[in-house]
Structure formats: C-alpha cells, structure tokens
Amino acid sequence: MPARPHAHPDHGFLHPHPSEITPREVHDRRRDWLRQIAAGAGGLALAGWAGREALAQPASAPARPGRLAALPGARSAVAGATTMERSTAYADLTAYNNFYEFGTDKADPARLAGRLQTRPWSVVVDGEVKRPQTLDLDALLRLAPMEERIYRLRCVEGWSMVIPWVGWSLAELIRRVEPTGNARYVEFHTLADPKQMPGVASRVLDWPYVEGLRLDEAMHPLTLLAFGLYGEVLPNQNGAPVRLVVPWKYGFKSAKSIVRIRFTERQPLTAWNRSAPQEYGFYSNVNPEVDHPRWSQATERRIGEDGLFARKRPTLPFNGYGAQVASLYAGMDLKKFF
C-alpha cells in the first residue's frame, strides 16, 4: 500500500462523508482477522467459507496512487471477481513486469515503457465475426460499464500478486461483434513497434506477441479486458492502454497493449508455445500438479507479502478460480493439455 493512503482526498469514487470511511488500518486488521480464520485449523472448508465473497466486503477499493488519470470501476457482481487478499503495492506491481517488448529484465518495462504512445489507439476486431470492426480506445472505454476486479495473478515463474484491475468482461465485446459458427478460438495480438519498443529488436520471441483462448474461455465472465488498475488508467509497463486478464491462467496468457482481436477456427499458435512448446502449453492453466520443466509449480511467492525466509505458499489449481472455471475443462486431461 502507498505510505499515505489518505493523502488524496478523492480516492477515485464518491464518499458522502469522509468520517464514514473505515480507516485503512482497521480495514486491514479486519482482513487479517479473516485471513487468520482462513489459515486456521478449520482447514480448506473454512478457508473456502472465509474467502467467499459473501463475507468479502472490500469497503473500499485500494486507494488511488494519484499517478495517472482516474478510471473508477464499480464493484463487480461476477462470482469470484473480488478476492479478499491484500492488493500488491502499486510500487511493486509497476516495477516488476515481464513485458519482453521492452526488454527481458523485469525492471526494463518500468524504465523504457514511457515512450509508448497509448493515444490514439485502436483495436481491430476481425476474423470469424459477423460484425468486424475497428474500435478506437474511446469507443472501447465506453463499450461497457467499468468494473473493479481484484484478481490474483500467478506468474509462470513462481511468483504472484494481487491486482485491482479496472475493465469489463471480454464477453461484452464478443457479443457485440457476433462470432460466426466457425469461431472456436480468439487470438490477441500485441503491438510490436520497434520505434517505441526497444525489446522488439531482439529475437527472444517471434513478434508480434500472440496469445489465444478458446471461445468459451474468452466468453467466461472472469476473462477481463482491462483498461486500468488501482482506479487509474493502466501504467504503460502493465500493458496500457488495453490488455487481457485471465486470472486462472499463468500471467503470460494475459496479452498486453492489444491491437488486434481475431476470431479463428483453428487453435492460435501462441508466442510462448511456439518458442518452447515443451514448457508452455496453449492452455497454461495454473496447475500445481504440472511442473515447469525447470521448476516446480506447486508453490509460489507472493510479492511484497511473503517474508524472505517464509515458506512459499501452495499454488491452487486454476489459481483458486476452480469453482468458477473448472467446468470449462471437464473431461480433459490437464497434464496433457497443460
């Protein structure tokens, strides 16, 4: 959390009486209390109960850092969209990014993404749809009401964060463009402009970065097209101005700075799958039972929260979103389709 959560009188949404706002410390303590229940002897059943959104009352979204333009989102009604866990500090989640278009070091994007021009910006939507179109950013921002979604993000490298995104379900867009009967997959293309993105000059991946989802995965209400985080527009290093967020898959599935969304009949050849098929599958659902060839995926380190000497925390199947998404994969061998 920023050191002075109340430094900004306007937290990004309307409060009738500042006196009614729960002080951050009290609020965090309540969360600690819930976490303790969740971690306690009650085990999984109780944890499931305590973590339920029925109890989850993020009285306030995390305070706005006051760095970029405001982009408020209403609390989401989508099941599983609001985790009770503590959000990763804005400073951490904007300084530690895998965005190879700006370099392979995780500090590169924060250093080099400043030159990315996010306006004007447009996204081409084409392929197997009845209404192909090019949408400019303003049209996208107006397309559906903004929601705040507090999601866990699990990186394939073994670390995780909790991020309060702002955006709307990708399904909103998909419905409007009317996929044809042939559409079975959705492909996402990231901007690859060597003039703005120094990493594109390296051959580390085949550019542009392409990601993909099965149509039913893309239609799932948790699949988010995000335009902001922490109540503000996306910082460039986090994939401005528009990115995908698929919380039950490893982070690299969530393509950043999207310029094209294409509906296809064939399974897209995605960037990492193409680069190292034995290490990165098309699905890449978070799965503690399927190791990466070079490390275990059974545990993870929560950035900014787990102490240096703390044991890593167990990774949950589907990153903890199994209740919402496991049915998408009923009958599939997830060790084969990893």
Place this chain on the structure above:
Amino acid sequence: MTAPALARLDAVLRRPGARRAVWLLCLLPLLGWVVRGSTGWAGGLGVNPAETLLRGTGDWTLNLLLAGLALTPLRRLSGLNGPMRWRRTVGLWAFAYALLHALAYAWLDMGLDPTAIVRDLGKRPFALIGFLAFVLLLPLALTSTDRAMRALGGRRWQRLHRLVYLIAPLGLLHLAWMRASKGRLAEIAPEALVLALLLGWRLLMRRRMASDLP
C-alpha cells in the same frame, strides 16, 4: 609501460594491503545486499528479494571464478606477479558466494525441506549441474590452507585444484540451461566469451610448451 614503472606497480600489488583491498572488493556485493536489505536503501533488495539474492549470489560465484582464472594469464601477459597472491582470496570468495547461492536455493526456494531438495535435484538437470559444481568446489575450499597445501604436496595440490577448469564450465552450463529455453542464451555471451578465452589461452600455452620441449 616502461620496465621500472611496471616494477613499481608490481611492488604495490605485492603488498599485503593490495590483497586486503581485493578481499574488501570481493566483500562488496554481499555488503551491498546486507545494507540494502536491512535499510531499504537504493530500493532494498528489489520487488522480489529472494530472486535478487538467488541470482546475485550465483552471478558473483561465476564472476569470481572467472576473475580467479584470469590471474595467471594476467601474470604471463603483463609480467606482474602481485596478482598471483590474490588467487586464494578470490577463490575462497567464489566459494563463499557459491555457499550463499546453495543456501539461498535450499532456504528461500526450497524452504529447507530435504525431500523437496532431493526431488528437485533429481528432476532438473540444470539444478543438478549447479549442485555438482558446488560439491566439486568443496575440496578446493577445504584444501586452501597452507597446512593442507603442505600436507598434500605441491604437485598433488595443484592437480586437485585443476578441478576449477571443470567447475567454471559447469557453473556456466548451469546458468546457460536456465536461460536457453527462454530464448535468452545471448545474455550469457560475455561470460561464455571470457571463459573461452581464459581456457583457450591455457590450451595454447600447453601446446606451445609441449612443442618447446627438446
């Protein structure tokens, strides 16, 4: 450089003070982590401190192994003898960073769980190679004292310590394996080039000495 100037420089480098300065230089990375980690200065240990320490200790193990291997060629090429007196200092510090690296892996990554460590080493060749390099470093560290050197006798001691010609490539392979499948093999080009030069130079010298024999 003129001969008298070179001799004066060498006299400085031969002083115990020079070796102590090298010792302090080798300490700097570790000191940096301790200071940054405890005070948060210069961004502390970064967003992912465990990763910073794991990578940093590994990188410095390799850096110091390469530095140690550079001292003999440096003497031959420059005529300076002083740096030869730093070999033990540099070698022991390389071992110290390797030990910290092994500790960071076992503790920060594996939670000091012996079964997890054994399972991990069994499953992942790149980790096993790093472990092997570390095990091979142990006898060198243990025989670094004057007493051990006398007990072994110069020739045998030297033969044992030639293990470093195996350890450094293993260390580099350990790192390369980590980078390769992410398409980032090019990132270790500087280390690979330096190691190739240092080992290549030795091969060349050996061949030349052999052909000089009557």
